[in-house]
Amino acid sequence: MGADATRLAYLVTIVTFILALRFLSNPAHARRGNQIGAAGMIGAIVVTWIKIGTTSWWAIAIGMLIGGGFGAVAARKVKMTAMPQMVALFNGVGGGAAALIALSELHRILPEPGAPKVDISVAIALSALIGSISFAGSMVAFAKLQELIGGRPITYAGQQVVNGAIFAAALAAGIALVAGVQDEWLLWALIGGSLLFGVLFVLPIGGADMPVVISLLNAFTGLAVAAGGFELENNVLIVSGMLVGASGTLLTLMMGRAMNRSITNVLFSAFGQITAGAGATTTATGAVRPTTADDVAVMLAYAQKVVVVPGYGMAVAQAQHDVRALADLLESRGVEVTYAIHPVAGRMPGHMNVLLAEANVPYPALKEMDEANGEFPRTDVSLVIGANDVVNPDARSNQGSPIYGMPILNVDQSKAVIVLKRSMNPGFAGIDNPLFLEPNTMMLFGDAKESVAKLTAAVKAL
Amino acid sequence: MSGHGALLVFEVTILVLAIFLGFEVISKVPTLLHTPLMSGTNAIHGIVIVGAMIVLGLPDKSTFMWIVGFGAVVLASANVVGGFVVTDRMLEMFKKREPPKKEDGAGGS
Numbered sequence: 001m002g003a004d005a006t007r008l009a010y011l012v013t014i015v016t017f018i019l020a021l022r023f024l025s026n027p028a029h030a031r032r033g034n035q036i037g038a039a040g041m042i043g044a045i046v047v048t049w050i051k052i053g054t055t056s057w058w059a060i061a062i063g064m065l066i067g068g069g070f071g072a073v074a075a076r077k078v079k080m081t082a083m084p085q086m087v088a089l090f091n092g093v094g095g096g097a098a099a100l101i102a103l104s105e106l107h108r109i110l111p112e113p114g115a116p117k118v119d120i121s122v123a124i125a126l127s128a129l130i131g132s133i134s135f136a137g138s139m140v141a142f143a144k145l146q147e148l149i150g151g152r153p154i155t156y157a158g159q160q161v162v163n164g165a166i167f168a169a170a171l172a173a174g175i176a177l178v179a180g181v182q183d184e185w186l187l188w189a190l191i192g193g194s195l196l197f198g199v200l201f202v203l204p205i206g207g208a209d210m211p212v213v214i215s216l217l218n219a220f221t222g223l224a225v226a227a228g229g230f231e232l233e234n235n236v237l238i239v240s241g242m243l244v245g246a247s248g249t250l251l252t253l254m255m256g257r258a259m260n261r262s263i264t265n266v267l268f269s270a271f272g273q274i275t276a277g278a279g280a281t282t283t284a285t286g287a288v289r290p291t292t293a294d295d296v297a298v299m300l301a302y303a304q305k306v307v308v309v310p311g312y313g314m315a316v317a318q319a320q321h322d323v324r325a326l327a328d329l330l331e332s333r334g335v336e337v338t339y340a341i342h343p344v345a346g347r348m349p350g351h352m353n354v355l356l357a358e359a360n361v362p363y364p365a366l367k368e369m370d371e372a373n374g375e376f377p378r379t380d381v382s383l384v385i386g387a388n389d390v391v392n393p394d395a396r397s398n399q400g401s402p403i404y405g406m407p408i409l410n411v412d413q414s415k416a417v418i419v420l421k422r423s424m425n426p427g428f429a430g431i432d433n434p435l436f437l438e439p440n441t442m443m444l445f446g447d448a449k450e451s452v453a454k455l456t457a458a459v460k461a462l
Numbered sequence: 463m464s465g466h467g468a469l470l471v472f473e474v475t476i477l478v479l480a481i482f483l484g485f486e487v488i489s490k491v492p493t494l495l496h497t498p499l500m501s502g503t504n505a506i507h508g509i510v511i512v513g514a515m516i517v518l519g520l521p522d523k524s525t526f527m528w529i530v531g532f533g534a535v536v537l538a539s540a541n542v543v544g545g546f547v548v549t550d551r552m553l554e555m556f557k558k559r560e561p562p563k564k565e566d567g568a569g570g571s
Contacts, residue, residue: 010512024502034546038505055520056531063518063536064539067541071544076547080552083497083548087497087504090501090508091507094545097541098513100531104527104530107527117466119470232517238480243484246482246485247499250488357552
């Protein structure tokens with residue numbers, strides 16, 4: 001197969017990827033799009049293999065079997081609640097591959113006579129830098145989400161100075177490489193520094209900010225792959241990598257906007273460390289009113305409209321199936337049930353939608369924030385399940401609150417609010433929530449899954 | 463302009479066009495599908511497998527390049543297969559109406 005034919009075949013692959021993304025605009029044919037993209041990927045692999053010929057074919061085959069086998073098993077076995085860490089893991093390995101390609105390419109071109117072309121060495125330095133950060137950062141994100149290490153921010157004095165210095169050192173190694181210092185150790189230093197930076201830069205970021213981090217790391221891997229395309233002068237890598245880079249960047253910005261915080265604030269402020277001081281500024285007074293499953297069941301059963309507001313707590317308790325069962329029961333009694341989804345609820349963009357889809361909730365019932373907020377004033381009962389910061393009215397009214405200005409779901413406008421919560425411990429960010437003290441709010445304490453199951457039983461008994 | 467210079471300009475051109483295309487296509491994806499979008503783009507950057515294959519498929523490699531290239535192929539294949547399979551599993555779940563069945567599916571899977 002000639003070089004032109006190969007490039008044309010790669011163009012077909014690019015088109016399938018664009019179609020895959022285009023089809024994602026509608027849930028009805030999104031799955032078809034993904035299959036088209038997968039077919040395009042297989043096509044690119046076949047074409048590449050034909051081009052390479054038989055050189056090291058068995059090594060490529062064994063490598064693919066190991067990697068692909070691991071990927072297939074992990075992706076099939078993973079529970080839907082563990083999806084954020086799985087996405088982080090697959091993202092990280094892609095970044096790692098891009099960094100390794102850079103390492104191999106530098107090793108190949110350095111012994112050649114004359115200095116490497118500047119654009120090639122820039123591409124090598126960039127894909128090694130970004131790919132390594134993405135790899136290490138994704139692994140830390142994976143470890144945090146898998147709870148191998150604590151989800152709370154890990155901070156120490158002078159952290160940002162240390163991180164900045166490490167990043168500057170890695171960058172300096174890259175610049176020296178581009179400037180013509182032909183020493184492979186520079187690339188090792190660059191990769192080592194970037195890996196360390198990747199670890200240190202994700203460690204201080206709290207679990208609640210993971211949606212931003214995961215989409216940012218996704219963009220990073222895309223950029224690293226695009227840079228790899230410049231190294232190998234390969235269009236399919238450039239275009240596909242950049243599509244992902246653009247999409248990840250846009251998604252990151254959207255997540256930041258949904259929290260009304262700049263990306264730099266999310267990445268460098270170790271949010272969640274703000275504890276004692278912030279709580280003191282809360283103005284709401286009153287007492288928390290605990291309630292029982294039987295009381296709530298009556299309210300739900302005789303309501304006209306119930307809105308479920310899920311948060312990370314629902315994911316942790318794996319309560320989505322029980323929530324769906326409760327909603328079915330209520331609907332069979334003529335109650336209108338919808339779900340209000342905050343864009344940053346959970347640990348990755350759109351996390352709650354996936355969990356509820358897993359529990360067979362039809363997607364038209366899942367309402368985005370703007371639409372949901374229009375409905376709260378005519379809602380009888382808002383059922384807040386494991387959500388906290390995204391329903392905190394302080395974000396609207398208390399300028400002293402760390403989340404002031406973040407758009408929230410206005411559950412406090414509904415006639416009654418039932419909050420399912422483990423205990424009165426403050427939420428992940430350690431911020432007080434005056435919603436719990438409002439006169440129309442009642443608290444149902446306990447594990448979300450058990451509480452919802454009790455509610456279902458109590459409604460059935462009515 | 464030398465051959466390499468022309469190639470570079472061409473590559474930068476398609477890079478810039480890809481940025482705009484990316485923004486354009488992604489802005490049409492509803493928030494409902496943001497997780498599959500992330501996972502789907504995750505699978506797409508698995509195209510790095512092509513680069514990994516090219517590196518491992520080079521003739522006259524040193525042992526070092528053998529090892530590095532093999533590592534790249536393993537990582538990239540995990541990215542490709544895992545990315546597409548996870549995305550498929552997610553998208554399979556998004557349904558407009560529940561399939562007709564008697565029991566309510568509580569505690570399923």
